[in-house]
Amino acid sequence: MFAERLKMLRKKKNLTQKELGVILNISDRVLSYYEAGNRFPSDENTLNAIADYFDVTTDYLLGRTDEKDVYVLTGEDVPKELREIGVDEIGILKQFKDSGFTKEEIQEILEFAKKMKKQS
Numbered sequence: 001m002f003a004e005r006l007k008m009l010r011k012k013k014n015l016t017q018k019e020l021g022v023i024l025n026i027s028d029r030v031l032s033y034y035e036a037g038n039r040f041p042s043d044e045n046t047l048n049a050i051a052d053y054f055d056v057t058t059d060y061l062l063g064r065t066d067e068k069d070v071y072v073l074t075g076e077d078v079p080k081e082l083r084e085i086g087v088d089e090i091g092i093l094k095q096f097k098d099s100g101f102t103k104e105e106i107q108e109i110l111e112f113a114k115k116m117k118k119q120s
Contacts, residue, residue, distance in 0.1 A: 001063025003037035009054045010035070024049050 010020050017035070021028040026046065033039035041047045051058045056068040096106055 002040060002061055003035050005056075005061055005063070006031075006050065007035040009056070013054075020053075023053060 010017070013020075015023075016028075017031045018028040021031045024031070024046065030039065034041070041050070047058055047061065051061055057065070059065045060068045096109060101109070
């Protein structure tokens with residue numbers, strides 16, 4: 001699963017193996033081994049770098065989930081914007097995400113909600 005997802009993500013960004021190798025600080029040869037399923041990152045730093053670059057979770061890369069984004073919000077990890085409108089609204093925001101809204105659109109919704117709350 002890792003090999004297929006890595007290749008798909010790279011192609012989606014229209015990158016060559018050489019270009020992505022430079023970004024990740026690995027050789028294009030190693031990257032080709034990853035995409036062929038002949039090798040796997042030997043350290044968590046490389047796996048995390050790949051996940052960070054493509055803005056996906058390592059669980060997504062490993063095929064443990066089909067969700068690219070995982071939001072685990074506990075305590076102080078809850079973004080300020082959500083604390084301002086109330087954590088109970090997280091379920092509503094998840095529904096927006098599940099309905100296909102982008103992160104940018106959800107951010108706009110948060111900003112709108114903050115404005116509305118200030119006006120009330």
